[in-house]
Amino acid sequence: MKATIHITLKAGVLDPQGKAIETALHRLGFAQVIQARQGKLIEIDLDESDATTARATLKDMCEQMLANTVIEDYEITLHNDK
Amino acid sequence: MKATIHITLKAGVLDPQGKAIETALHRLGFAQVIQARQGKLIEIDLDESDATTARATLKDMCEQMLANTVIEDYEITLHNDK
Numbered sequence: 484m485k486a487t488i489h490i491t492l493k494a495g496v497l498d499p500q501g502k503a504i505e506t507a508l509h510r511l512g513f514a515q516v517i518q519a520r521q522g523k524l525i526e527i528d529l530d531e532s533d534a535t536t537a538r539a540t541l542k543d544m545c546e547q548m549l550a551n552t553v554i555e556d557y558e559i560t561l562h563n564d565k
Numbered sequence: 566m567k568a569t570i571h572i573t574l575k576a577g578v579l580d581p582q583g584k585a586i587e588t589a590l591h592r593l594g595f596a597q598v599i600q601a602r603q604g605k606l607i608e609i610d611l612d613e614s615d616a617t618t619a620r621a622t623l624k625d626m627c628e629q630m631l632a633n634t635v636i637e638d639y640e641i642t643l644h645n646d647k
Contacts, residue, residue, distance in 0.1 A: 491606065491608070501607075504607065504631070508626060508630065511630060513622065515611050515613050516611060517611065518608075519608065520607070520608045521606065522605075522606035523603065523606060524603065524604035524606040525583075525586065525601060526600075526603075526604065527598060527600070527601050528598070529598060529599065530599050544590060544595055547593060548589060548593060549586070
């Protein structure tokens with residue numbers, strides 16, 4: 484089972500990387516950019532065929548290591564290609 | 566129009582960050598992890614209501630700055646909440 488995890492900064496948390504992207508895009512002439520925010524994308528290939536178990540395991544991974552839940556949110560998407 | 570851009574390393578390109586995540590997850594006891602890869606997630610809020618124009622603009626941004634197309638792939642997703 485493959486999964487994609489989106490880790491994004493919570494609303495209100497300062498995002499200097501996103502701000503830098505925003506400024507650089509404006510400088511390149513993309514004036515229509517209102518806001519840019521940068522997050523992390525983690526793709527995990529899991530040896531687990533049950534979706535419920537896979538989701539619970541991935542949630543554990545996020546809580547224990549992948550995300551800093553004080554300032555970050557995470558979103559797990561499972562892909563049923565196994 | 567809001568958009569999400571996934572920037573991932575092309576298959577075959579070495580991913581030390583992903584490898585580190587994989588090793589750390591194994592060390593935490595998540596033995597069912599086969600592979601982990603890390604990419605970037607960029608959320609852009611665009612002052613543009615036409616989906617075709619928005620997608621073309623975002624493609625330009627990726628080609629010019631956001632992605633290094635020699636080693637990275639990008640995927641644009643538009644969210645129709647405007």
